[in-house]
Amino acid sequence: MEKGRGTAHTLERVAEMAGVSRSTVSRALHNDPHVKASTREKVLEVVERIGYAPNRAAQGLAYGRTGMVGIVISVDLDEVFSDPFFAVLLRELYGAARDRDLVVSVWLLGEKDDRKTVNLITRGTTLDGAIVAAGRVDDPVVASLSTANKPFVLLGRPANGESQSFVDIDNRTAERNATSHLLRLGRRRIATLAGPGFAVAAIDRKAGYVDALAQAGIRPDPDLIYEAGFSAADAVAGTRQLMQHNPDAIVAANDVMAMAALGELAAMGVRVPDDVAVVGFDDLKAASHTTPPLTTVRQSIRLLASEAVRALSDLIEDPSIPPQQVVIPTELIVRASCGAQSQQGEI
């Protein structure tokens, strides 16, 4: 096993070429005000000319930071790759991180038994911190992170998260509003495609749905609640089953499911919104192009991402600050699928 040292430039070499010391080069590169302008220019010129880039490993060793944060996605890969939500999320996280000059790498933990990688993330010195999206309440990565003293921010509140940092959207209120909206439109037998019982987001959304019913004096009917995965296939199966109990509306836990339900209802000859109203959650781009256009809850994934990155970098900056907990409001986007007259809220 040959040693893998390259022939990259070093600080020392730059210093020599610029006729100054190591320290001065370092200072010049870090915009230290204690460097004379002319010296800084001289140094930067050399750096530019020879294409010097600092050795990350050495920086990390000396400084104790790497400038790199991880985005850890501990969700079944099929789900990650079938729900456009994740694409948007990742894109926004990238953008937000770049705005703060952080380099991000993605760690997909869909597979079981990835202890080594988990260890690297939680204990190693590869990452300064991480933003973690976990699909399950009992995610082992989250457990592992809370014992390691490494800054991290959860996407979505933890099941029992008194003391962890997270950024979440107000799922419960959002789904309550969506359901109330349907009630206000006169729907009474409102069913839900609730998503998996092990996902906090699904649990919260279902709770919001139940809240709204309770507020209207309606007792939730177990026949009108279909709890399974978050996928289109689950939605199709769920729609078939729910339709046996004559609902007049379906509240889906996300847009992927709502769109699948729309498709299945069409195939069954059920008219939307005349026979059954449908509302989704996420306001994916595709939601405005369905037939009929989908009424759904819009969450600002951009805000979610930027808040997560902000919280994480604050935490990295000063690990002693209290856990950051941010809840982002949502907005009900009313389109045709709920049967409301108005079309306001459309882009």
Add this chain to the structure above:
Amino acid sequence: MEKGRGTAHTLERVAEMAGVSRSTVSRALHNDPHVKASTREKVLEVVERIGYAPNRAAQGLAYGRTGMVGIVISVDLDEVFSDPFFAVLLRELYGAARDRDLVVSVWLLGEKDDRKTVNLITRGTTLDGAIVAAGRVDDPVVASLSTANKPFVLLGRPANGESQSFVDIDNRTAERNATSHLLRLGRRRIATLAGPGFAVAAIDRKAGYVDALAQAGIRPDPDLIYEAGFSAADAVAGTRQLMQHNPDAIVAANDVMAMAALGELAAMGVRVPDDVAVVGFDDLKAASHTTPPLTTVRQSIRLLASEAVRALSDLIEDPSIPPQQVVIPTELIVRASCGAQSQQGEI
């Protein structure tokens, strides 16, 4: 900016606790045969007990390697997240890397202007090497990697890649076989949904299609060639356009497009395979559940991934070896959509 040093354990601490020297601990951890079995056990016991994990930065500094490889996906994020191919690819790459004890991180370069990240990948000391999937013939990351002296392996042959390492499937032969199969079944007006002209895979597949026609003495008809993106939407538009020229078969550049074509043909009332035969490419899981089941080209993504990882680690091990160039054969999976009687090849 406070210094971010954690309180993680060090080699020295482990050594002290085990009553041996730093070197011995290091040796024990690296399975150096020069360590007495009893000593090794003692060391490993301590390591296990206190949860010691080596400091990657220090290892990287001292050894010149990080043990971390990157998977760089320089493809439009929408495409990455809409074609299941990438999900399978990523999963297989993860598996193959784990088999070799490499830690992988994913670098999504869908966004423009990510120079800093590119620089980090190509010049920094964060990664020992990278496996790169580039969507375009003229991808800037590929250019940047070839000037940096860092080991990397391309997924898919480069446009002009005499001297770069790559692992590819034999797209041209595969599509030739698929097209020939249709010719053998008596189809004569074979159209193609060719994928984008800037993607090498699409170019090669189209070349294979043309090869087969030429072999049968048929001159390619521009009206029967639709060149656009790789997406379902492109396929729908393409199918509509191609159908105006009365094809009796459609060869799609991937399964996502083939499936979209199937849907659009059904919507148009065109019978498959009676009126128009359809073949895809990739053999996604979904391909066997379409109506009718899709005849398609199966490529072993697993083999692709494991060969890529193997080539990369060989290259990291010894950068002086010649470029690794692997071409993986494919297999035509005959199902109902091509109109062949036989159903062999089915799983």
Add this chain to the structure above:
DNA sequence: CTTCCTCGTGGGAGCGCTCCCAATATAGCT
């Protein structure tokens, strides 16, 4: 009972960087 090996082990050096303190240069005052 020496001498030579082998096995197992210890510790120095150094990877490239950042921090810190000391040293020098420069400027500002009286």
Add this chain to the structure above:
DNA sequence: AGCTATATTGGGAGCGCTCCCACGAGGAAG
């Protein structure tokens, strides 16, 4: 000019690890 305050700069130490050389303890061989 003489002296202090401030602006710049230099270089040592050390981050945690791997490599390499050297050293002590047993055996085998003479």
